[in-house]
Amino acid sequence: MLDKLDLNTKAQELREALGEDANSPVDIFSLVNQIEGLTLVFYPLGENISGMCIRDNEIRLIAINSTTSYGRQRYSLAHELYHLYYDDKSGFNVCSAKFDPKSENEKCADQFASYFLAPYKSLRSAIRKSAGNCQLSMQHIIALEQYYGMSHMAMLWRLVSEGYLSSEELYSCSCGVISAARKLGYDDKLYRPTPVDLQRRTYGHYLKQVEELRQKELVSSGKIDELLLDAFREDIAFGLDENGLGGAAID
Numbered sequence: 538m539l540d541k542l543d544l545n546t547k548a549q550e551l552r553e554a555l556g557e558d559a560n561s562p563v564d565i566f567s568l569v570n571q572i573e574g575l576t577l578v579f580y581p582l583g584e585n586i587s588g589m590c591i592r593d594n595e596i597r598l599i600a601i602n603s604t605t606s607y608g609r610q611r612y613s614l615a616h617e618l619y620h621l622y623y624d625d626k627s628g629f630n631v632c633s634a635k636f637d638p639k640s641e642n643e644k645c646a647d648q649f650a651s652y653f654l655a656p657y658k659s660l661r662s663a664i665r666k667s668a669g670n671c672q673l674s675m676q677h678i679i680a681l682e683q684y685y686g687m688s689h690m691a692m693l694w695r696l697v698s699e700g701y702l703s704s705e706e707l708y709s710c711s712c713g714v715i716s717a718a719r720k721l722g723y724d725d726k727l728y729r730p731t732p733v734d735l736q737r738r739t740y741g742h743y744l745k746q747v748e749e750l751r752q753k754e755l756v757s758s759g760k761i762d763e764l765l766l767d768a769f770r771e772d773i774a775f776g777l778d779e780n781g782l783g784g785a786a787i788d
């Protein structure tokens with residue numbers, strides 16, 4: 538049995554530990570950069586896997602399936618944060634891309650992810666503000682998922698679980714979201730996967746360690762390149778400039 542109150546509290550605690558308030562939308566990819574010792578890998582993990590988490594005394598690693606939509610990747614990362622911080626079952630999780638059915642532990646991680654991105658009280662007040670007591674329309678649902686940066690299916694499941702939508706409405710609302718969002722004036726980034734040339738990438742602790750080796754001249758430059766290529770970072774190894782702007786800042 539899911540203890541939703543406890544999972545919402547855990548999500549709030551982690552938001553606060555990472556410097557966020559209790560209600561606002563979060564830039565989850567920036568947030569996890571602050572987590573000491575964590576390596577984040579984006580990789581095409583196949584259609585059945587949304588993400589993975591490995592944690593022990595030596596390694597803290599989260600992998601996210603970069604072929605899923607941006608919104609789903611945000612949700613998957615929040616899901617993996619549950620395993621990283623609160624799951625004491627094992628040091629290794631491979632997580633299914635399906636929302637249902639799942640083990641109790643996976644359901645807890647999903648519920649935590651949903652609360653982490655859209656805290657219970659925050660979502661309730663956003664719904665009251667936009668729809669009042671009216672039935673939620675596709676327009677309301679898209680506005681909510683765009684605001685919280687949550688995948689369409691994750692938002693639909695959340696709204697069903699809180700009684701705002703019926704299961705029948707979930708199925709009728711699950712198609713046509715990209716064109717509906719565009720017509721309503723939203724960017725469709727939330728619903729699209731990472732571009733193919735960026736689907737393999739490593740960020741975080743691993744790269745800091747490689748940079749430390751380089752600065753201390755502990756290994757050869759060839760070995761540094763090899764370590765970077767192992768992490769799909771040929772852009773760093775070969776000094777590639779993706780924008781063709783000569784490395785100039787454009788902000």
Ligand SMILES: [Zn+2]
Pocket residue numbers: 616617620630631632633643646
């Ligand atoms: Zn999981």
